[in-house]
Structure formats: C-alpha cells, structure tokens
Amino acid sequence: MxxxxxxxxxxxxxxxxxxxxxxxxxxxxxxxxxxxxxxxxxxxxxxxxxxxxxxxxxxxxxxxxxxxxxxxxxxxxxxxxxxxxxxxxxxxxxxxxxxxxxxxxxxxxxxxxxxxxxxxxxxxxxxxxxxxxxxxxxxxxxxxxxxxxxxxxINYIDEVSTKEPYLHDKGFFDFEEMDYTKPQTKKKILAVDFGIKRNILNGLVQAGLLVEVIPNDFDPKSVIERYKQGEIGGVFLSNGPGDPAVLEKEVASIKELMSAGVPLFAICLGHQLLALAHGYPTYKLKFGHHGGNHPVKNLLSGEVEITAQNHNYSVPDEIEEIAEVTYRNLFDGTIEGLKYKEGVIYSVQHHPEASPGPKEASSIFKIFAKIACGERI
The missing domain is CATH 3.50.30.20 (Carbamoyl-phosphate synthase small subunit, N-terminal domain)
Known part of the structure; x- marks a missing residue:
C-alpha cells in the first residue's frame, strides 16, 4: 500500500x-x-x-x-x-x-x-x-x-444521468434462483434519472410498473403529451447527488409537469426538487443522514420503519402549508415524506428500496403503482 x-x-x-x-x-x-x-x-x-x-x-x-x-x-x-x-x-x-x-x-x-x-x-x-x-x-x-x-x-447530475432513454423490466434479485425476477407489468411510467439506483428501478418493476428511464434534461412537453395520450401513468423523480438548489433547469421542468397534472412520485433528491418546484427552499443538514439503519415514523399508520438514507439536504417544515407530512425522521424530526394537497404528488426522503437495509418501506412502490394504474388509494 x-x-x-x-x-x-x-x-x-x-x-x-x-x-x-x-x-x-x-x-x-x-x-x-x-x-x-x-x-x-x-x-x-x-x-x-x-x-x-x-x-x-x-x-x-x-x-x-x-x-x-x-x-x-x-x-x-x-x-x-x-x-x-x-x-x-x-x-x-x-x-x-x-x-x-x-x-x-x-x-x-x-x-x-x-x-x-x-x-x-x-x-x-x-x-x-x-x-x-x-x-x-x-x-x-x-x-x-x-x-x-x-x-x-458543482452540478454532478449531468455526469451521473443516462444520456439515452432505456427500458428497465427486472424486479428484485432472487437469491435462491440467483437471478432477477421478471414480474408482470401493468403500466409504463417514466423515471427521470438524476442518479438513479438500480434497486429503485427493481422496486418499481416489482410493484408492477414497466419503467422507461429518461435523462435529466428531458423535454417536459413531450412527457406531458405521452401522459395525455395514456401511454404512461406518471413520472418518477429519482435520487441523485449534490445541492438541489443548483438544478434550476430541472426544477423548471418539474413545474411544467405539475401544472399539467401529471402524477409524480419522488425519492431523495426528487423529493427535494418537488419542494423547490412548489417554492419552498431546501436547507443543508449539519452532517446529513447516511446509513442503512435509520428509523422513520409512518404518520399515516403509526408504524416505525427502518430505512436506508443518503442525503445532506432537507425540506423545511413550512411546507406543511401545502402538503401533509407522511413520514418523520426519529433521529432529528426532519421531514421524510410528503403527500401534496394539490395534484397527485407523493415523495419520500428515505430509500424504500433499502439495499442495504430491511424491506418494510418498499410498500411505497405499491402505492405509486396503484396511482399510475389509475386506482384510488
């Protein structure tokens, strides 16, 4: 060495x-x-x-x-x-x-x-x-x-995002078969790649969604048209690196999707970008949350879920003016999940795909799958 x-x-x-x-x-x-x-x-x-x-x-x-x-x-x-x-x-x-x-x-x-x-x-x-x-x-x-x-x-999103769209149709890895599952999918969604994790894609497919991954510099008008034509059931906004406040172009595109009524679901950076798109600035945590063993409380069910986390930024409590808080971090009380009052928009700060980590938070994918398929929740 x-x-x-x-x-x-x-x-x-x-x-x-x-x-x-x-x-x-x-x-x-x-x-x-x-x-x-x-x-x-x-x-x-x-x-x-x-x-x-x-x-x-x-x-x-x-x-x-x-x-x-x-x-x-x-x-x-x-x-x-x-x-x-x-x-x-x-x-x-x-x-x-x-x-x-x-x-x-x-x-x-x-x-x-x-x-x-x-x-x-x-x-x-x-x-x-x-x-x-x-x-x-x-x-x-x-x-x-x-x-x-x-x-x-530094804008690291341009470095980590895919340059070309691609389809993802594999579910979670089956350690008995030593291969990925191929669940039956009911509806296609678009996943905006800000630095997406493979197991998030696996979780979406496992819930019954065919996923088309698109670059961070996507054309919002094209996405809206595909939604109106019934080709897709919604848009997923992924995790990613860096300060969300740097991503002005991405926030502007998300605002267009919101104004058109496209169902949105987001994790981590996507959760923060949704807050910015609604006019609520994010703030930097002192040392962030990074680990596979962080407890959050599901405020809808009252249950405590152990989650994987990786973020340095958080959304402000003032966002409760326009959204219902669905999850809270039990270490410091910061917001871990939101359901917006207008539109069909859900987001979580933690990682429900949990790799590494337990699987109890993965039910969030099923909620979005129901939304994308037009079901009420």
Whole structure:
C-alpha cells in the first residue's frame, strides 16, 4: 500500500495507507453507519463528489460482484475505512474491493481512525477535504483544496444521468434462483434519472410498473403529451447527488409537469426538487443522514420503519402549508415524506428500496403503482 496524505477544511492533516486508485482527489467527507452493503454505497450515484467514511471497521471481506451494483459505475471520490481486508471470502465475489476501486478510479484509504473522523464530522459538520498519493506537503494540499470548487458549486447530475432513454423490466434479485425476477407489468411510467439506483428501478418493476428511464434534461412537453395520450401513468423523480438548489433547469421542468397534472412520485433528491418546484427552499443538514439503519415514523399508520438514507439536504417544515407530512425522521424530526394537497404528488426522503437495509418501506412502490394504474388509494 502507498502512503496517502489527507488535508481537511478545518486544518487537520493526516497520513494513512491507500488501496484502490492512486492520485489526488477533492471532495466532501461524510460518514455512513451501515453495517453491510459497502458496494451498494460505493456505486450509489448520490455519493458523487463525496468521500465516505464507514463506521463499520472491517471492510472488503465479501469482495464485489456484478449483482450488487447500484449503477453503471462508482461515482464517490473515495472511501475511508479502519481496516481493509484484501482477501475476499464470499462465493459471490468476482473481484476484490481494491481491484474494483482501481478499475473505477476511486480512492481507498485505510489504517486511519474512522471513529475520530466520524466524531469530527458529527461535531463540525460535513466539510471538504483532499487526499493524495502524490502530494505529501500540508501546505500544497491546502492550496489544492482552497483552489478547488466546493461540492455545492458543482452540478454532478449531468455526469451521473443516462444520456439515452432505456427500458428497465427486472424486479428484485432472487437469491435462491440467483437471478432477477421478471414480474408482470401493468403500466409504463417514466423515471427521470438524476442518479438513479438500480434497486429503485427493481422496486418499481416489482410493484408492477414497466419503467422507461429518461435523462435529466428531458423535454417536459413531450412527457406531458405521452401522459395525455395514456401511454404512461406518471413520472418518477429519482435520487441523485449534490445541492438541489443548483438544478434550476430541472426544477423548471418539474413545474411544467405539475401544472399539467401529471402524477409524480419522488425519492431523495426528487423529493427535494418537488419542494423547490412548489417554492419552498431546501436547507443543508449539519452532517446529513447516511446509513442503512435509520428509523422513520409512518404518520399515516403509526408504524416505525427502518430505512436506508443518503442525503445532506432537507425540506423545511413550512411546507406543511401545502402538503401533509407522511413520514418523520426519529433521529432529528426532519421531514421524510410528503403527500401534496394539490395534484397527485407523493415523495419520500428515505430509500424504500433499502439495499442495504430491511424491506418494510418498499410498500411505497405499491402505492405509486396503484396511482399510475389509475386506482384510488
């Protein structure tokens, strides 16, 4: 392993060991509390521009494989782990994590106190950092960081979104058959790709929807016409990376869909974009919610659901003026779900596809499937 040097926006300078890709990389540090599923996290496009600190100390033991990919690649800047295991011990493994990261150009950083870093981020908030296997001087790293754009200034959506539309017709992975299910679909919907996770698509199909994935720069007029003609039953707005306030073009397109009465369902970034489209600005959380074990309360049923989360932004409580809050986060009380009073518009902040995580929140997909098929709920 090469030496790697880290410099943080608060002035902290550290030395560690590297695996995966070499080089120099700048991004925002966050921490994730999941106990498993590191490949799903690394390949979640919502982490574009970020370094992910894992609170789980042992990472790498199950290797990587094609089935656990959440997208076509890995978009995070790097991962920080306490101990990296380079010898996979899993019958599904096709490649070690180090080989996987190197192939995708993502840095791995190990032999570092991740508990200390987690506490630092929790106390001081998410911050920018630079990591390098090429530059070892603190002052040089400081210059690199100061001259680099902040994550809030970068539109990562154009990087992670698909360039061409495509159909998705596979459901959840069946571990007994070791293949994806092919549920019968009743209605087609469009899914706008802001950085969509594969298992979200699987969840939509599992609920009975044929999904056509379209780029983030879609033509809203064309979508509206397809809805009016009965070709599609609604539009899904996906998760994705970065500051939603940067996406003015996408917000304008969503406003057109809303004004035309197109049924909308959204997760994570899509949930935030809907708030912006209604005129309610989002705000940045101190260190965000990242993990596969976050409890939220379903205010409609009174049940508590354990969810997967990955977001740095939240919608304001003032949005209750125009929407009913359907879910609340039990860690900090932030809004986790909305049902708008006008139009057929639902959204959740958490990830009901839950990979990694339990499956109890996946009923949300069935609700949207009923809406898309014209059923009352």
């Amino acid at each position: 090469k030496k790697v040097y880290l410099y943080f926006a608060n002035g902290l300078f550290l030395e560690a060991k590297s695996f995966g890709a070499s080089g120099t990389s700048v991004g925002e540090i966050v921490f994730n509390t999941s106990m498993s599923g590191y490949q799903e996290i690394v390949t979640d496009p919502s982490y574009a521009g970020q370094f992910v600190t894992f609170t789980m100390p042992e990472i790498g033991i199950v290797g990587t494989n094609e089935q656990d990919m959440e997208s076509r690649g890995a978009f995070c800047k790097g991962i920080l782990v306490k101990r990296y295991n380079d010898t996979p011990s899993n019958f599904r493994s096709q490649e070690s994590l180090s080989e996987f990261l190197e192939r995708h150009g993502v840095m791995g950083i190990t032999e570092i106190d991740t508990r200390y870093l987690t506490k630092m981020v929790r106390q001081e908030g998410a911050m920018m950092m630079v990591a390098s296997t090429e530059v070892s001087q603190k002052e040089e790293l400081q210059k690199i960081l100061q001259s680099s754009p902040h994550i809030q200034e």
